[in-house]
Amino acid sequence: MNAVWARANKSKSALGVVCGTGAGALWGLVFLAPELVRDFTPLQLAIGRYLAYGLIAAVLIAPRWRTLVPTIMRKDWIALIWLSLAGNTLYYVLLSTAVQTGGIAMTSLIIGFLPVAVTVIGSRDKGAVSLTNLAPSLVLCTAGAVCIGWQRLAAPVSGQADGQLLGLACAIGALASWTAYAVGNARCLSRLDHVTAHDWNLLTGVITGAQAVLLIPLTLAFEPIRHAAASWAHLAIVSVGVAVAASIFGNAFWNRMSRLLPLTMVGQMILFETLFALLYGFLWERRLPSPMEVAAFGLVVASVMSCIAAHRKQPDAAAVAPA
Template sequence: MNQSRASGAILAGIFCGMGAGALWGLVFLAPEIVPGFSPLEQAIGRYLVYGLMSVLLVAPRWRTIRPLLTPRILWALAWLALAGNLFYYVLLVSAVQMGGIAMTSLVVGFLPVAVTIVGSRQAGAVPLRHLAPSLLLCIAGALCIGWQAIVMPGGGAVATRIIGFACAVGALISWTAFAIGNAHWLRRMDGITSQDWNFLIGLATGAQALLFLPLVPWLGSGTHDAADWTRFAAVVIAVALFASIVGNALWNRMTRLLPLTMVGQMILFETGFALPYGFIWEARLPTPLEGTAFVLVILSVLSCIAAHRRPIPAEASIAA
């Protein structure tokens, strides 16, 4: 019976991860829909809406949650909001605008391997030598992506594509830190549900977005007409609702259902959905290098999962 329940939890967790990936994949499309707005404007717009929605949704349970918010938890919420939301989204939008959806989603697709490498230093974790095939595939995929982004003909200058690639790598680093830290804290929360944790991060991110709001006149993208603002409002509301509220809720639920060694692997669904979204939007097929990179990403993640099937101590974990 216990084995059946465990299998059911894993299956439910995988479906939650798939749903989160399908919704998060839309995030890569948003910068292409409103290209006239700067990364900072898009990030602030999205997270102000996310924060407002979180206020409304967490309000009924605020009296129960408030006593549980110790200084350590408040600090955790602050840095998770900054790393996993504002910093990550500014870098992601910059990468999409300068390097394209395919390049950005493929780079972020290496999150499972990045998370596992960080966790490999923990006691009881899978030894790094067992991850050699995954790391080699990861390097090969990164070379394909880098070559496509920097050397192959594109819509922008080489320098612009290089900066876009660097922003995508920065987004990967930022989200790796968030994925590990968020998994760590979700497993320590006894009185706070994964849904409420999502709303609390929304509150923290909304407050941070307000702090960055005065920078928009200096770092914004200029003037826009009514049609531009209407489209912008529709996009940030949709992204906040479907990606930040629903997508994050599914991800947090998945994090509590799956073993830690599987959590990072689920980000592959985001890449799997983001790529076809991008190709449909751009009305084109993937280039040979993009197709090769995607296959290498999948093989890298699958070999990483296979390495975790080796007998390892029960306390093995990727959480930081």
């Protein structure tokens, strides 16, 4: 009986890792969007992406809306509002602003600590793998994050000191925002057995789309329309593409993974976004990775494998949903 349970649990973990990899591969595409539409501001990019996400989600969930809504309690709607803000709207604006004002190196280095933050929080859950057992994975994760940003961090960055401080503040804010989303979303999914991961993603999309609509007057007031019709059409195409790939399918993979893996392991899966973002960046720039970037790849992969090994040594923890 124990052998059967162990095989089922191992299969569950393997499927969770596959879903986490898929989410990272699709989310990595988000980093190409600013390069494809460089003439638009971070707020405009966020509005375009999440407006498309909201419209698509509304169309997909419409057939089940009347039967699904009565099962969503008031506290669930409140959770959807703050999760949409923390994990989508606020995070994307903060991240884009941090890159523009503080540089890619500093931003990627700080955001690279997302797995550490989520894993440390997840270690407090009942039955979770202890931080002592996760220490090798956390050390490798931290070393990988340092390698990712080190060579550009050492290079001089243009801009005034005030801009650097703003970029640092936005990067830390983005780190806190997405950490809160990852933890909160996993815990909501663990208690909402009557809502599928796909429907939860679509509900998140509807709420995020509504937030994007509310931001339109803000961008019109502070960012006057100065683009040609062709540029807006280009933005629309990129926004729809990112919405479908990253927000619809990527989030669906992530939500499925969040129900299959404990929170301590969920944190490590975020590393795949960084890996694929780097890979797409190399392809976009048509170059090979530097030795430091190769080292980062190896450390990140080793971190994930170490985390998986720690959970296999303590199978009970892998079966416990986040508290």
